[in-house]
Amino acid sequence: MPPISPKDSPPTTERGRQRRDALLDAAQRLFLERGYGQVSVNDIVAQAGGSLSTLYRHFGNKEGLFQAMIERRSHHIYDTLTAEGVDELPIEAALQRLGIDLLIKVMDEETLGIYREVVAESPRQPQLARLFFDGGPGRVRRALADYFDRRARRRLMPTGGSVELAGIFLGMLLGEWHLIRVLQLESPPSRAAIEARVARCVTLFLHGTEDLSSGRSQ
Amino acid sequence: MPPISPKDSPPTTERGRQRRDALLDAAQRLFLERGYGQVSVNDIVAQAGGSLSTLYRHFGNKEGLFQAMIERRSHHIYDTLTAEGVDELPIEAALQRLGIDLLIKVMDEETLGIYREVVAESPRQPQLARLFFDGGPGRVRRALADYFDRRARRRLMPTGGSVELAGIFLGMLLGEWHLIRVLQLESPPSRAAIEARVARCVTLFLHGTEDLSSGRSQ
DNA sequence: AAGATAGTGTAGTCTACACTACACATTGAG
DNA sequence: CTCAATGTGTAGTGTAGACTACACTATCTT
The missing domain is CATH 1.10.10 (Arc Repressor Mutant, subunit A)
Structure with a gap:
């Protein structure tokens, strides 16, 4: 038994x-x-x-070892992302900084490895999924949503749906890039490429496509 | 041998x-x-x-069977997404329709299963990754980028970076939802929830956060 | 009808590996 | 010193499963 x-x-x-x-x-x-x-x-x-x-x-048993390993990891990986002092920056700069830190972390080979293993094993070990999400991605989303809430309280942005909004912004950042790196279809993006993408995402998030240059929408 | x-x-x-x-x-x-x-x-x-x-x-061998199966699947799965007649619609409606179709498809248990298996096996079978991406997600991104290009040619939106823009929009749509469903942390969203999220993404994509209601950015 | 081509069914080989048993070493507390 | 707990090392055991061999059958073509 x-x-x-x-x-x-x-x-x-x-x-x-x-x-x-x-x-x-x-x-x-x-x-x-x-x-x-x-x-x-x-x-x-x-x-x-x-x-x-x-x-x-x-x-x-083998599974126990695996879970202990994942738990240790998903906690430590996202610990670097505790954006502090972010409330003092203009939102552009805040999102830019968070975005860059996040993309660097997420494009890291170790983080990608954890992700692959969790996705692969989660159907057999459901606790694993929770462990990983709550220790990693979920915590980032929570932190960003809290930041939005603080801004809303200061009347700097609309109230409500902050968690969903955070999820959407994080989704923009990762977009296709995450999949491409998970599948190892392209080599890791340079620091410059990361900065450019984050900048584009931040602009888009704050002002929409209209604002990219000229051009009117239908 | x-x-x-x-x-x-x-x-x-x-x-x-x-x-x-x-x-x-x-x-x-x-x-x-x-x-x-x-x-x-x-x-x-x-x-x-x-x-x-x-x-x-x-x-x-076993791998050959697996690859043949994935190839057949990733082709057929995204075949329903050939958005036709989309050029005649206002962009809001076009994006809305595409978004809903995509989310329904992607939240489908079969599609999620394919995704899990490809992620799990791709390190050992790199051809698999290409097969899947080009047959599935890559094709959707390509189609959306083409749509953006056509609009740009008609001066309805700015030119350039259409592929990246498409990737960002798709990323917004999936956001955290995809991960949550891949890990089976929540039950599938209702049709209504999907529509609401897509609507929010489309607004955000076109007009940025500012436009959600009142509130000025810093 | 005869041979090629593709499908069937069974039995077996060989290897990898999770997990256990057991005898022995180390250490630290009282 | 001793005994209890913990760590070490080796040598299994049992099973699962990828792949093969082989003898046979069904179908199709000419």
């Missing part, structure tokens, strides 16, 4: 914590490199040093 | 075509239901009827 919830007991001793981290590090490297299904627990132990028994003591 | 390119010879006889289609149908059902790695070729044969030998004669 396999354990329903893998026993991810907090390590008591210092040595225990080290072994646990080594296993997580190895798991991360290998899972993101080859994909969950293509990595054996033996590979991970070989990479991490230590012993198979230890792995099973800590994580219960 | 495994064949480099799977022998996907076009079936000559009628009976051959039937057997081939039956295999593809079964493959599609099972792959989308359980995921590529979780389906055995024997499962597929059992579902399709016929024989293992036939499968290998047609597709060479």
Whole structure:
């Protein structure tokens, strides 16, 4: 009878914590490199040093290890995105800064790897989806929506639907680029290309297509 | 020595075509239901009827079958989206119609399944990524960009960057919704919800946030 | 009717790998 | 010192599954 919830007991001793981290590090490297299904627990132990028994003591089974790894990651990845002091900037500059930071983070090979693995495994491990979304994309959307709400309170923009608005803006930023990078159809965009795209998105978001240059709409 | 390119010879006889289609149908059902790695070729044969030998004669190996299935699918899925007569409509209506059709298609469980499988397998099967993108999302982006170009030629909107603009608009439409559905975090949106979101995106795309109601930007 | 072409069915090979068993080492607390 | 908990190392076990071999059948063409 396999354990329903893998026993991810907090390590008591210092040595225990080290072994646990080594296993997580190895798991991360290998899972993101080859994909969950293509990595054996033996590979991970070989990479991490230590012993198979230890792995099973800590994580219960392969899935437990995977989830622990994803959880650790999705938290740390988006921690750099805590836009602070953003309320003092004009909205153009604020969105521009957030957009650039976000695109750089999201185009990063590690972030893309996490995304691929989560999408691939989520049908079999639904907890994974929540874990990832709430720790990553969901948190960014929340933060941006809060920013919009603060502006609305200061009467700097209309009230209401801030979460949806945030989602739309984030969608604009990623657009087709994310898919293209997830599928590895093109090489990563340069810093300059990122800045240009963000600028275009910000303008579009604030003023619509009309404002791009001349031209009237039908 | 495994064949480099799977022998996907076009079936000559009628009976051959039937057997081939039956295999593809079964493959599609099972792959989308359980995921590529979780389906055995024997499962597929059992579902399709016929024989293992036939499968290998047609597709060479498991990957060949998978690719043939994805190719067939990504072509047919987006065929419904050939927006015709769209040039006669005001741009609001045109974008609205396209947006609704697209969101319905993209939120469909089958389309989401294809997406998941392609993302999951693309690192191991790079041809797959191209196949999918060019047959699906890429074609939609191309079609929308062409529409923008035609409008630009009629001086109804600014010239240039139509492909990027199309990508941005499509990104707005999907936004966070796509991820949420891919990860199955929420149930499918209602028709009404889709219409509301598309309307909001179209307004935003054409006029920016300013126009949503009152409120001035900083 | 005879041979080519494609489909069937079964049985089997070979390999990979999740997970376990077990005997032994290390460490730290009382 | 000792005993309990934790880590190590090796050597399995059991199973699943991709792919092959082979003997046979159905159909179609000329």
